[in-house]
Amino acid sequence: MGAPYIIVPELLTNENYGSWKIWLRNYLLGKELWDIVDGTFPKPDEVTQQAGFMDWRKKNGKALHAIQVSCGPGIFSSISEIDTAKGAWDHLAFMNRQPFSENPPQAPEPSSYPQGQNGDENTWRSVLYKAVVEGDWERTKNLLDSHPEGRSTRLSKGETILHTAVLCNHVQLVEQIVNLMSIEELEARLPYRDGATALRLATSGGVVKIAEPMVNKNRNLLCLKDNSDYLPVALAYAKGQKNMTKYLFSVIGVEELNLDRSHSGATTLTTAIMSQDYDFALEIHDRCPQLTTMPNVNRTTALETLAVMASAFPSGSQLRFWQKWIYNCINLQPTDAGNSEYSILTQVPGFKQMHHLKAKHMQVCKLLKRMSDQVSTFNLPEMSSSGLLGAVILASQFGNVEFVVEMVKSNPALLHVNATAGGIFHVAVANSQEKIWNLIYGFGAEGGEFARFVDTDLNTLLHSAGMLAPAIRFSNISGAAMQMQREMQWYKEVEMISPPLIKAAANNAGKTGRSLFTEQHKDLVKEGEKWMKDTATSCMVVTTLIATVMFAAAFTVPGGNNDQTGKPKFLQRDSFMLFIVSDAISLFSSATSVLMFLSILTSRYAEEDFLKSLPKRLIIGLATLFLSIATMMIAFGATLVILLSNRFKWTVIPVFLLASVPVTLFALLQFPLFLDMVLSTYGPSIFHKQTESFLNSILVRPKPAQYLGP
Incomplete structure (x- = not known):
């Protein structure tokens, strides 16, 4: 037997669905098969769209095969009879109790029109179905008058006419159908889509006017959960339908949210906090403050969710100095909204960003309070x-x-x-x-x-x-x-x-x-020792080379020496003095740098050495190395000026510009490390007293229950 066909690192079991789902989804995306699974490539009609149907069938087979071979034996048996990739994917999601479907409801395809007993599409059920899909109220009403059972009859996929009207987003038709239906008929569920009611489908669509007539007639729909065990308000928020969420939240009773054992209310609050929708979180807390300490579906409370979001608060914001200045200058007042000058300022990109940030901070602090x-x-x-x-x-x-x-x-x-x-x-x-x-x-x-x-x-x-x-x-x-x-x-x-x-x-x-x-x-001590020695060794090679070159340059001055006096021929020139001084500085600083890096290599590397001793040596070594490189370039430039200034005076500026390139590169590459080490060793401590301690307001300080010593 050959090796098994492996698509995902682990076959699907009852414990690893979360990871398996991500692996397989990425695989299907890479193979351009995900549109079959998520429903964006619906099944074409086999007769009228033969070419499209053949393409769909080919991609569906590949996607379904990928899903099947990625399942463990026990899991595969549950989907072995399902012939579509989307159906298999949705079934696995249901089995693992995924709270929200990934895809919005789709209107049924024309190919799914119901058949009569003799295959005649012109039966009253088929005509009723077509009338609802097309949004034709007159035909729908006439058929329901002659066939009242049509209000609750199940069509080809088990949906009622209300389900169909909601899926097709026919606002007025939904309102008319709801007026004819009984309260019990409004609670009909689909055999698929997690047993969704018509209101549950409306939450995914996000059209509030579709949900309103159903809620007005049967408020019990707000408390009916589908097979995923979530209230419609939680499903709407998970779908990102904020208008629908706020409407459902405004009409649902506080008791339903507080007593909901599936934690939909707490889940909605924690989701609002995680998505930084603090306006809605404040609204939820105002109506149901008890949700603050109620666990959500993951057994996490709103308090715990807010506690880990340090970046949502002012102290967790990483701002540059100019951003901090703008942030501190913004003083939000209730009257700012009507101030035309203030409104203009909020359109300036930097100001607008800081204005939004400060408003968010005020909201989250208000929620925390x-x-x-x-x-x-x-x-x-x-x-x-x-x-x-x-x-x-x-x-x-x-x-x-x-x-x-x-x-x-x-x-x-x-x-x-x-x-x-x-x-x-x-x-x-x-x-x-x-x-x-x-x-x-x-x-x-x-x-x-x-x-x-x-x-x-x-x-x-x-x-x-x-x-x-x-x-x-x-x-x-x-x-x-x-x-x-x-x-x-x-x-x-x-x-x-x-x-x-x-x-x-x-x-x-x-x-x-x-x-x-x-x-x-x-x-960490061993890693620190290795890092220090590697850095010192690399820098020592450079600084040793500089010291060697600059030592030799001091005895081979540009222009040579006078044969009679032995003095340099260009001794009286200012450029020669620049050369000799920069050469000396470069030599002395490189020699100092060599000694510093040598002391790092021979250090004992005790724990306390990392506090001051080793960083100080590296700081001195890097600083003198930079000085030696800079003065070496100055000495080299001065030499060229001495030799070429009589005939090529124009070369002075280009020479010094080119000489500044390696100095600048060294500064750019090593300065961040140098600055970090200086600030960490000699800069302001990260430990300091609070200028305005909140503890001063605490008058009663009970002794701890468990401590050492008297």
Whole structure:
């Protein structure tokens, strides 16, 4: 037997549908077969569109084959009788309880008109179907008058005439049909599309006027779920139909959302937060504040969703200096909307962007404030059961300063609650979130109190500082040596506020904070040593070459020496003095650079060396290397000027312009590293006191439930 035909890394099982779906979809896209699966290439009529039908059948066979061979044996048996790729795909989605269909409803094809018992297409059902598809109310009404059962009769695919009218987006026809139907008939479901009602189909179409007559006649439709177990309002939002969502949300009862066991209300709120639609999120919260702590379909609350979105808040926005200036100058007022001058300013690209950003920040902070007010009275059991404690821990992990500040202001006890991974500051230290850590300075002398906090494994803050930071926190730090420097800065900062007892405290594994730091960072120390030595070796080759050349140039001056006096012939020229001075500077700076890089190669590479010693040597080495290259180019230019200035004076400017090219290239390539190292070693510390601490407003500070020492 040959090797099996492999399309996806893993065959579909009951556990891997999410990954399998992505793999196979990308494969079908690459083979130009996805339009068969998503319904954008509908099945043509076999008789009237023979060429198109043959093309569809060929692509359908390839897509269906790809789906079938990508399924495990148990899964394949469930789709073995399905003859279309789209049908197989939708069936697998239903089996794995995918909440939303990927494709909007399509109007039925003319080829699916129902047949009579004798194959006659002119039966009343066929005529009724055609009348509905064409939106002809008069013919539809006449047929329903003579055949009242047509209101609920099932057509070729099991749809009713109301389903068909909705799929075809016939607004007026839907209204007329709804007036004739009973309340029970409005609740008819399709045998496909997850058992959708007509209202469920309307949510995908997004036409509010189609949904209104159905809701007005039978409000129970708002609470009817399809087979995916979602309310229509949640489905509408998932489809991106905001107008339909807001309409359905405005008419559905608060009780239905609060008591919905399928979590549609909570899912809609968390989805609004994730998509940064804060206007709608505020509207949902105003009507149903209880949804804040209710889990969505993924068992995540709105609090937890907002906690991880640090980039949605002002402190998480990465703005350039000019953007910060514009941002700070914008003062949003309720009267701004009617101000013509202000409206003109919002059309300026830079101002418009910052205006939109500040408005978004105001909305999300408003939502956060309302949520914090809601949980301000929670006791410890309620903090845990509602997800509040977990949300604050997540906010600390992701560096969401505003979330931590607002929640602690509303409920100060959060500062002294230990989760499994420790308190707020344990998590901040373990994830190198300096913005959260800086809040501890608001306690002044009491900052040491948090150093006594321990988690369930008796890890103190020093143990948290001893753990290796997540890789994502190193993404903006160039080089393993600088990463190790940042880790040492964190450890020293935490150690500074830790009492002696905490420094010697061991966790359940018998390790102190320092021993844990050494164990966790041994690989990073090796990587930092290798990075430093490689950098020093590369630079040392260049600077040694410069020193050799400039030493030789000092004894072979341009123009030569006077045979009688031995002095240089051009000694009296200014250009010669420029040459000799720049040559000397280049030689001395390159020699200094060689010594600095040599000291890096022979260093002991202890953990503390990465804090100051090694970075200082590399800074001096790079600075003197740059100086030696610059002065070498000046010396070379001065030499050419001396030799050519008598006859070719015009060469002076081009020579110095060309000489500046390598200097500029070196500066552009190495300056970012040089600047980062200078700022990291000698620049402002990332640890600093808050200028306006929120902790000053907290009057009652209960003692922590678990800490070390008296």
